[in-house]
Amino acid sequence: MPEREFKIPIGPQHPALKEPESFLLTLRGEKITEMTVRLGYNHRGIEKACEARTYIQDMYLVERVCGICSHSHSTCFIQAVEEIAGLQVPKRGLYIRTLIAELERIHSHLLWLGVAGHEIGFDTLLMYTWRDREIVMDILALVTGNRVNYGMNTIGGVRRDVTTDQIPKILEAIDKLEERTKYYIQVGTEEITLRERLSGVGKLSKEDAIRLGAVGPTARASGVNRDVRRDDPYGAYGELTFDVIIDNHSDVYGRTLVRLGELMQSYKLVRQIIRQLPEGPISVKAPRRIPAGQAVSRYEAPRGEDVHFVKSNGSDKPERVKVRAPTLANVQVVAHMLKDGYLADTPIVIAAIDPCFSCTDRAISRTDIESGRTDRMDWPELRTYGINWYRKQGIDFSELNKKMRVLRESN
Amino acid sequence: MEALFNIFVFPGLLFVAVFGLAAEYIDRKLYALMQNRIGPPWFQPVADFIKLASKQELVPEHADSFVFKMMPVIAITSIITAFLYIPMWGSNALFAFKGDLVVVLYLLTVPTLTYFLGGWYSRSVYSMIGAARSLTQLFAYEIPLFISILAPAMLADTWSLSGISEYFSVHPWHILFNIPGFVIAIIALLGKLEKVPFDIPEAETEIVAGAFTEYSGRLLALFRMAIDMELVIGASLLAAVFLPFGLHYGPWVGFGLYILKVLFIIGLISLSRTIVARLRIDQMIGFCWKVIAPVAFLQFIADLIIKGIAK
Numbered sequence: 001m002p003e004r005e006f007k008i009p010i011g012p013q014h015p016a017l018k019e020p021e022s023f024l025l026t027l028r029g030e031k032i033t034e035m036t037v038r039l040g041y042n043h044r045g046i047e048k049a050c051e052a053r054t055y056i057q058d059m060y061l062v063e064r065v066c067g068i069c070s071h072s073h074s075t076c077f078i079q080a081v082e083e084i085a086g087l088q089v090p091k092r093g094l095y096i097r098t099l100i101a102e103l104e105r106i107h108s109h110l111l112w113l114g115v116a117g118h119e120i121g122f123d124t125l126l127m128y129t130w131r132d133r134e135i136v137m138d139i140l141a142l143v144t145g146n147r148v149n150y151g152m153n154t155i156g157g158v159r160r161d162v163t164t165d166q167i168p169k170i171l172e173a174i175d176k177l178e179e180r181t182k183y184y185i186q187v188g189t190e191e192i193t194l195r196e197r198l199s200g201v202g203k204l205s206k207e208d209a210i211r212l213g214a215v216g217p218t219a220r221a222s223g224v225n226r227d228v229r230r231d232d233p234y235g236a237y238g239e240l241t242f243d244v245i246i247d248n249h250s251d252v253y254g255r256t257l258v259r260l261g262e263l264m265q266s267y268k269l270v271r272q273i274i275r276q277l278p279e280g281p282i283s284v285k286a287p288r289r290i291p292a293g294q295a296v297s298r299y300e301a302p303r304g305e306d307v308h309f310v311k312s313n314g315s316d317k318p319e320r321v322k323v324r325a326p327t328l329a330n331v332q333v334v335a336h337m338l339k340d341g342y343l344a345d346t347p348i349v350i351a352a353i354d355p356c357f358s359c360t361d362r363a364i365s366r367t368d369i370e371s372g373r374t375d376r377m378d379w380p381e382l383r384t385y386g387i388n389w390y391r392k393q394g395i396d397f398s399e400l401n402k403k404m405r406v407l408r409e410s411n
Numbered sequence: 412m413e414a415l416f417n418i419f420v421f422p423g424l425l426f427v428a429v430f431g432l433a434a435e436y437i438d439r440k441l442y443a444l445m446q447n448r449i450g451p452p453w454f455q456p457v458a459d460f461i462k463l464a465s466k467q468e469l470v471p472e473h474a475d476s477f478v479f480k481m482m483p484v485i486a487i488t489s490i491i492t493a494f495l496y497i498p499m500w501g502s503n504a505l506f507a508f509k510g511d512l513v514v515v516l517y518l519l520t521v522p523t524l525t526y527f528l529g530g531w532y533s534r535s536v537y538s539m540i541g542a543a544r545s546l547t548q549l550f551a552y553e554i555p556l557f558i559s560i561l562a563p564a565m566l567a568d569t570w571s572l573s574g575i576s577e578y579f580s581v582h583p584w585h586i587l588f589n590i591p592g593f594v595i596a597i598i599a600l601l602g603k604l605e606k607v608p609f610d611i612p613e614a615e616t617e618i619v620a621g622a623f624t625e626y627s628g629r630l631l632a633l634f635r636m637a638i639d640m641e642l643v644i645g646a647s648l649l650a651a652v653f654l655p656f657g658l659h660y661g662p663w664v665g666f667g668l669y670i671l672k673v674l675f676i677i678g679l680i681s682l683s684r685t686i687v688a689r690l691r692i693d694q695m696i697g698f699c700w701k702v703i704a705p706v707a708f709l710q711f712i713a714d715l716i717i718k719g720i721a722k
Contacts, residue, residue, distance in 0.1 A: 008540070016616040119616045121688055193690060197689070
């Protein structure tokens, strides 16, 4: 290859990415000299939609921010709402919430391990971990009735109780998973090609991790001792004992070890929760209207710290909801990690932060391809654009709107 | 008439095509079973071929249309030509002359060059990176492969495949000296066939499909067929050089044994691609030159010494 620089797009459509996002790499041979990230291909307007719905409806909407850490987002949101309303969630409700949270972490980390295997061409690992992930998916379906969007939370507690006949099944599944995870730890530390591909890739020093604001396993693999579950306990975490897994490899291999270690901690936590599960009600009655106020809630999602801000105005609908998904905090780190790396390492370095792009997208920016100018639209402009776009497709509501206005005025 | 039958039906085009598709099925099925999956039904490779062949063929705007369309045909042609020189049911191949081993090795290099040219003339970034990687990889695995195959030839003191088979059927125990060479040849063959851990030129998650990114329809079907055939020919070559057993029990037994040997080698290939991850191109070249090539040289020297002692 001549030593000429050229640009290669990874995305918006690319087999390495499960969601559309654009990474533009500048390459010299196989080496990356520069990388730019462009977000905004998956903007769904969830925050704006929240303002038009009641708190109960919002909870289900927010749960759909992410397909994998759905419980994380809904819990984070209702924690803020409960704080504004001053609700005391019963102990049993908190324990059940924490149980679902840990089961969700198990399924998310197993999923990640498979994806990481696929990104480095180790499909056997993908097939094995995803087969074992079915065990925890079955348990989640047993306890909540759903495999992904659990619908378990409600303002003031949880909607379903854990029954006594479910408990032995959960414990049996956890035993099976623990055994499998021990095997994966053995594979991860002993398989030569796996180690070769993961060690020394995507280096992130402790200082850079703090400076760029990395969260979750990405930060913990760089030696940053940070975990919301311990630092700012929510749910039942204050009464449970667990270790925060830290690793000093500062590369993708370290991130793999942290996630495997966290899996073992999650099994320990699930057993503790089941052992200590208090008796009593699972929820309290919540008012339909939430008093005026605002709150910020933090939550340790499988991918890192999730932050929700809710502002209420005394009605049954929130005035403002802000979601900061963990990927937003980690995505800047990717560009830093990939610098001077190899093209072959791009997929695994991107995958190593466990990205969730559609959860992250909160804005859209238009770029004019010819001039390269970027601009944004405000709400009325976007509305007019939408109406005109549909009119061009032959869908026109202006007549209907006129009729509606006449009807409303005659009433 | 007989020559046409040999070229197009047996052991030429038709036989290699059917065997190639069967080999792909066996490889995929074994891979699936080892990964705890069910795997494809037996007709899946045929169905894939027919479906691809019936699809529209797109040639990229900036691609060199002639080179782009010719490359799959050249790949298949060179592979089938190579097959005519490989002994199957006896110690004699259909066409054999002194030095056919070199011709077969040369003809087996041609497909990799067609991948490079086809990818390079597609004029897409993914194809060009894939093409450059194919060629880089070629320089890494080709030398160990040649040396490990030339070592038994050295021992047999002949450059013809039929001669090697003949020598080892007279001295069957001498084949045991070449076991390290066999292992190296299998590893190098993985590089030639672009299978995990050496599927770097078509690494799906990095460069989509490498050199084949822009290929579609009939052309892609032909390329995939060429890859399947290459699998069979590569395995046949190793079977002829390293596993020359049971060549004197008549054509039927010999042919059955030949099929079994090829399937055994395909099984080894499936196994090795199940248990490892893909390497990076720099790691692959380092591995080939620092580990595989020296061992191949040692094998070569060992064979020379054994030959001296045997005389």
